[in-house]
Amino acid sequence: QVQLVQSGAEVKKPGASVKVSCKASGYTFTTYVIHWVRQAPGQSLEWMGWINAGDGNPKYSQKFQGRVSITRDTSANTAYMELSSLTSEDTAVYYCARSLPYGDIDYWGQGTLVTVSS
């Protein structure tokens, strides 16, 4: 069965960076895109970007361009999302999710809570 398993919760200080991982199993990793979506407390879902796991080509939301980096390691079937210059407004649950290229997201990871606090 398809599974996306994310790394554990993180606590970071303002100005720091965070890197979250997402290990995929149960399907051919390189056929799909991995998205990163975040959800601040009590808020809606916010798309950050994706990576084509096949060719490694990322696409970022304009809001996060320059501050986010999404990469993947095909040998480990794992995608990564690194967000830099953290502020308290980046406190959120970060989800990875998969879809076919330009398709609907069908599976989600369990989420990783990132707390930014001094």
Added chain:
Amino acid sequence: QSVLTQPPSVSAAPGQKVTVSCSGSSSNIGNNYVSWYQQLPGTAPKLLIYENNKRPSGIPDRFSGSKSGTSATLGITGLQTGDEADYYCGTWDSSLSAVVFGGGTKLTVL
């Protein structure tokens, strides 16, 4: 402020039917597929409807989706207390070159 507009909340009694609307524009809903997600408290979103009106395996036919022009609708019949959750619509926005979501609708089963 979300690109797609949903009502903040809807409610209905057990066994009844409810609909959740999702309004957008020609750059998103009007020319792209819409999907719907259910998020139970404290859990990750779960796909309910894809490509406007298709149900993944395991999703009961109590859940349905439709699209007309720049709006989409999620329908839930035979409401159960276990349906209490937040529901989100999502689609691709060709102008923003981004995936966009609605603000979410909280369903209360009275």
